[in-house]
Amino acid sequence: MSVTGAPELDQPVRPRPAATTAPALDTPAIVPALLIGIIAFIIVRGLAPLDPTNILWLDERDRAMHTLGWWWFAMAPWGWPPGASPLNGLELANSVALSDSLPLFAFPFKLIAGWLPERFQYWGYWELLCFILQSLFAVLIAHQLKLSRPMALIAAMFCVFQPAFLMRLDVHMALAGHWTILAAVWLYLRRPTPLWAWPLLLATVSAIHGYLLVMVFALWGASFLSRPWQGELRPLRTLAELGLGSFGIAVVLWSAGIFMVGSMQSYGFGLFRMNLMGPINPAFFQFIVPGVPVNRFEWEGVNYVGLGIFALTAVVLFTLRPANLAPLLRPRLLPLVLVAVGLALFSLSHRVALGSIELFELPLPQWLVNTLTVFRSSGRMFWPLGYLIVFALLTLLSRQLRSTPALLVACLALALQLGDLQRGIRALNIGPDRTGTTWRTTLTSPAWDALAPHYQRVRSLPVENENWNWRELSWFAVTHKLPTDAVYLGRMDPSALRAAREVGDTAMRDGSFDRGAIYGVDSASARRILPLLGPDDVLAPIDGLILFAPGGKPILDAAGISLSPFVAVLP
Known part of the structure; x- marks a missing residue:
């Protein structure tokens, strides 16, 4: 059965049956996707984070900043804008958004804070939601690309065990919302898209994190670029979508208090970048593949794709026929690819390095460098391309091999991926040593x-x-x-x-x-x-x-x- 929204992928390059022509494509495998997300969360994090009084695992580094920001916000009376958090910083105070405390959850939970435990934490529920939606939107994307249901579920597994996603769970927890990137890719592929869909996603991601907003906004822009080529550019509808999307972003950012600082500039653009070795350097996940020495600031740009993706790449390249690439580069998909590649290039910053070698620095005016410090951790901008690589490989594999061999190769690659990441996965588990109702402190007198x-x-x-x-x-x-x-x-x-x-x-x-x-x-x-x-x-x-x-x-x-x-x- 043909699937609305992917006409250029309807006809396989070769006439023989392949995984992309499976008949049961009328509905995506939503229930299995939800189960994958839940099970993956339990495997990686365990059940301990779901105890709202378990706060010991949140007592270090950025996790402490995010959690303290929520507690101060919950403790303070409502202000103007609503996200104002005057207790957290006194004269330096700003907002719940600028402690990265996830306004999407902080606002509704503050409404019922009087009925919650004093040291209530919602981060475990947020991460569970991220795993579930990560898996769900992966399956929805695979459905749009006409992958078979088994292949769609493998895509979901690759996405929930994406190293760049897993790395955020113990560091910048709001940035674990990678599902917003996948949701944007799905909306890009989906035809037709309801008028409210993009504005709703943009408003939602505005209440999560600024970096994710930039990536989703760029993918939204790619969707506009694709519409004239497809004869889908309707001026009035486009203006309405632009107005609703911009209004939603502005209202949410203002409400969260993001404009309460005089300047969003920071420091470090060109330091917190992605190294050219970023996609192949395992860093935190080093187990099978050896790590590569890089600048100590470049952990932000560790975008390791995993040994399973390496294996898939090798098989796809070995079996590749140039004609199979054409559907992936047609006008409908090309803006998506170009925007993702552009973001990946930005992730390298103006100072490009290969391993420990500084290759070159693009001369930029100082005012521009200062402006770019707003997004100093440029290494994160690789994430959309990282996910597109996963779906491109599985799509090409399904088109180049028959259903059974393609599925077998994908399963073996997934097994490699999981085996390769086991060291990092074990480290992310919230065990008894990270379970408790208080924080460790040196102030014991x-x-x-x-x-x-x-x-x-x-x-x-x-x-x-x-x-x-x-x-x-x-x-x-x-x-x-x-x-x-x-x-x-x-x-x-x-x-x-x-x-x-x-x-x-x-x-x-x-x-x-x-x-x-x-x-x-x-x-x-x-x-x-x-x-x-x-x-x-x-x-x-x-x-x-x-x-x-x-x-x-x-x-x-x-x-x-x-x-x-x-x-x-x-x-």
Whole structure:
């Protein structure tokens, strides 16, 4: 049976039966796809993340930033815009979106926060949803490409065990929403597409993560490029779709608070890139294929495709007939391919490297480099092409071999893929050592609990984004319901940061400290504070940092706690 939306793939190059002509193509294998997503999640992550009070696995690095951002947002009263999060950063505060705390989940859960456990986490449910939708949209894409149901399910397996997707689960959890890329590819292939479909996807991805929005937006643009070639460009409908899509993006980004910073510029464009070895360098997943030394910042561009994809590539190239490539490069698909390739080229940045060798640097004006730092982690932009490679290989395999041999080769390649990734998969499992209802912390002295009820804020000196002590101080602050400027945020208003630094520097010159705040300071700041201490002030090394508590000595004396005072040591 012919499938609407893929006319150029209706006629096989060779007349003999192949996997693409299987008769049971009227409906995609949705239920098996959902089961694949659920089972894959359990294999990779286990069931522990689905306990909403299990937070121990979230206590490190970026996972801590995302989770703290949600807790602060849930704790704060609703603001304007709704995504404002004033407790997370004090003068540096911005929004739930800029701590990458997944507004798509943060907004609805904040509505019922009063009925939730105090340390509720939704990240396990988000990741389960990502696995399910990753598998579902893979099957829907395969259906549009007229792959047989077994081959479609193999495509789903390759997508849920895509290394670039798996790598995000323990790092940038909102970026695990790779299913939005697959949804965009499916909408591109689907004909006809309802007027509301692209605007809905764009609004949804706007509530997930900015990098994913850029990729989906680019694929949306590719769909517009393809329409004139197909005689499908209807001006009024196009204007309506453009208006709805743009409006949806703007409203969601504003609501999430993405515009609360004066500038989205950052640093590091050309560092967090993809190396030319990125697709073949296993890095975190190194097990069978050896790793390749690269720049330490290039982990963002590790886009390993896996040993199974290598095997599929070899078989497809060995059996390739040039005529089989033509349907994949016809006008309907060409804009999709060109946009994905363009994003992949951008992932290399203007500084191109092969392994540890810097090949060349494209001269760019400094203003442009500064602008591009908004998307400093350019290495992520390879993701759409990575998925297109999977579907292109399975489509070519199905066209070049008969059904049974094609399915056998695909199964063997999938087995290779899973075997090759087992080291990484094991490391991603949330076992007993990462299960608990609290976080590990170095702040174990009873002095912290004694002081906390007498202060209204927690501060850090020097004032920085992702200061060395941010994680310990933020955990202490959130557990005692004290707002803090010891934070880690994805983007921070540079003018606010400069102003906060000036206030901190002034205080260390003239003693105008925030008397309602308890401070965590470094040794250089402590040396500056020491001459300004009053008789009731506390400045003491404790639990790996230096505590400064204005007026804190009587509180500690009343609690029977004695701390050794800070003694300046010449640097």
